[in-house]
Amino acid sequence: MPSALSTDLYELTMAAGHYGAGTHSRATFELSVRSLPRNRGYLVAAGIEPALVYLEGLGFTEADIEYLRQIPQLRRAPAGFFDDYLPGFRFSGDVWAVAEGEPVFPNEPLLRVTAPLIEGQIVETALLSTVLFQTSVASRASRMVRAAAGRPVFEFGARRAHGAEAGALAGRAAFIGGCSGTSDVEAGLAFGLPLAGTMAHSWIMSHDSEQEAFIRFIDMYGDRTVLLIDTYDSERAVDRIAAAGLAPFGVRLDSGDLLAESRAIRARLDAAGLPGTRIFASGDLDERRIAELVGHGAPIDIFGVGTALSTSSDAPALGGVYKLVEVDRDGLVQPVLKLSRGKGTYPGPKQVWRVADRGAVTHDVLARDREPPPGQGRALLSLVMRRGRRLRPGPPMQEIRDHALRAVEVLPAGVVRLDEPTVYRVVVSDGLVRLTEDLRLRMHAVAG
């Protein structure tokens, strides 16, 4: 969970600057992704609930404030910032958000924060790192799950995650994207996720023989377990299982040519009278490899995916931004716009409408927040926090996951395919186009 200091120094420099200037204006910021990474036709929003929990609990401890006082860059900040403002600080803004598990596209706000400028500023860094990372993982998971075409996919990547917290958050996000569970016990506890796990090579290697290792495991845990068979030689391992009269729930392959090995192992299991024993495969898997195995009819029943999920390895960061879109200057509410080359944004608070035709989604409309809805669209953003308090608890994880699976299912087929997905259509409303152009003209006039 981010602390109040989980922020870039400049957020605090600016906050103190606004405080010193007596700025009490309210501002609206929106968090969105600029563009999709290659190999992504859509994103699955995640990290929204954790972001709200962070906002609701935000505060500076005395130790935090003592530390801030002695940062060289803040030495000239007004004393009242440390003495009066920070001790009582809490987030008091309103937040609109898309539901976790919702498919989202570039330029669509995932979060919209309206708060005193200082507050909106201080939370920028933590909101970005919370939402972007989890959205990366949920999006990748969604691809894996689709590639597996109905076979369960478990997230096993804690050891390669970017630290322990990232491991637990990856477990949560992968579940949202459609995974069936995680191996990360902390994620299980923190988020109520189903856990999965088999055995490690060290279990085998710490026994005098592979067969003894298998027998001892089943003696203790019964036969609803998965035995790891590739420590020495997978086919011989099956023979040893059969010879010992064991009938495990599954066997796991974690290396080698998974297509050839799974076929050989399936045949061996069947021949040994173990047709019910599942084959669990892991080892450097990703959605392409899974699709290939499934496409070739590999007799694999369950997939375990590590690094590719927990780090979203092919796209480990999303180009996400948190942009000021409106500011209340002396009582005059004004949309704002940044002109930096290649980094333009749409001004003003926005809503996203998802338009469907007989159940099949056709496109989104990115509109100003108070424009009338474009016919039969569904609004993606709803008010989830008012004056710093959440309006309701987050939905159960299973519900979020179900929503994601259903919502991805009804996207256009080209958008959800693994390779060279088509570009999903996000139409910018007339109102938003007009506002953007008006503002651009006005600002070029100012800048000129």
Add this chain to the structure above:
Amino acid sequence: MPSALSTDLYELTMAAGHYGAGTHSRATFELSVRSLPRNRGYLVAAGIEPALVYLEGLGFTEADIEYLRQIPQLRRAPAGFFDDYLPGFRFSGDVWAVAEGEPVFPNEPLLRVTAPLIEGQIVETALLSTVLFQTSVASRASRMVRAAAGRPVFEFGARRAHGAEAGALAGRAAFIGGCSGTSDVEAGLAFGLPLAGTMAHSWIMSHDSEQEAFIRFIDMYGDRTVLLIDTYDSERAVDRIAAAGLAPFGVRLDSGDLLAESRAIRARLDAAGLPGTRIFASGDLDERRIAELVGHGAPIDIFGVGTALSTSSDAPALGGVYKLVEVDRDGLVQPVLKLSRGKGTYPGPKQVWRVADRGAVTHDVLARDREPPPGQGRALLSLVMRRGRRLRPGPPMQEIRDHALRAVEVLPAGVVRLDEPTVYRVVVSDGLVRLTEDLRLRMHAVAG
């Protein structure tokens, strides 16, 4: 910081299995990286100190144990595991480690853990995620710093990191790799790192004019600050700074063609009588882009790097492993070996010797831990924890960073170059080759 539950479920299943079997044997595990990612000629070890802090503080809370009791896969675990073993659990092992900041290469142990098998097992996941991630970032940082050829590089990537914890850990690791500081305030507090920060576009946009935004900032913080000039038009921004009679420490460019822009801005600053104002550049930078800018003589004084550092974006995961290399079976200490295709390991506890010739490092020798040293080599692994207690506090961050900079400097030139680095020579000692072959023969005999 990882908790005791920051672990894969199977570590606990196996732990309970060993407990149930009355296994009290001690085992040795080694954590190493299998191979270098493309674009890496060397790694810089990091995360060691945080890993030791984790080991020293490890324990299960009552709530942890209550949760574990009701995990379906552990339902048949022996009651004593929950009632007797876990409540008093602490890590009681010995740990050998390389110094943080040490350059390391494939197959070289970064950590060697000798502990009761159960303990060594439970800590696997957290040790891997702690050491591998931070080593990734420190290694990337080292490349950035070398590319910048003496110009300071600051780590600014918290917002794209894999959550808040990853952001802070990235700040620490980047500093070890040679960065001059971080923007992450939590990293500053937690690890005593120098902080850096400028201002955001929102500061500019929340004022009535850019000039007013600049003046207010300098009014408060004085002229030792960096003004962000690319919100509207960088060159005009310089004019506004000059017209207001400001003389900031620096100006920051965060977008556009940094080579052309930095030249234009330098000329404009000089013409405005601001030759002392530094140019700070950021915006999707990585080591290649930095090298290119430096190579073309871009008048950039300071670099800020975000995503590429905090996620090690081109290699977001290292293929690291934590392998059982020796086990004490009924009092007989035996090196162990895994035969899985393509995933073989070297057995037994190891030491790494770094061999230099007149100050220039030539190669490493990977040897058995008790082999005599190969002539003039320096041993990289030293005992840092005995019976679960650290022998000394970690060195100050500045010392770790200095060591890393010096140690990378004396590596062969081909190994540290940015593109197509040469392969560093890691010689496997005769003793280790013999042990590996003996064991392989013996195990093939067993497996056959």
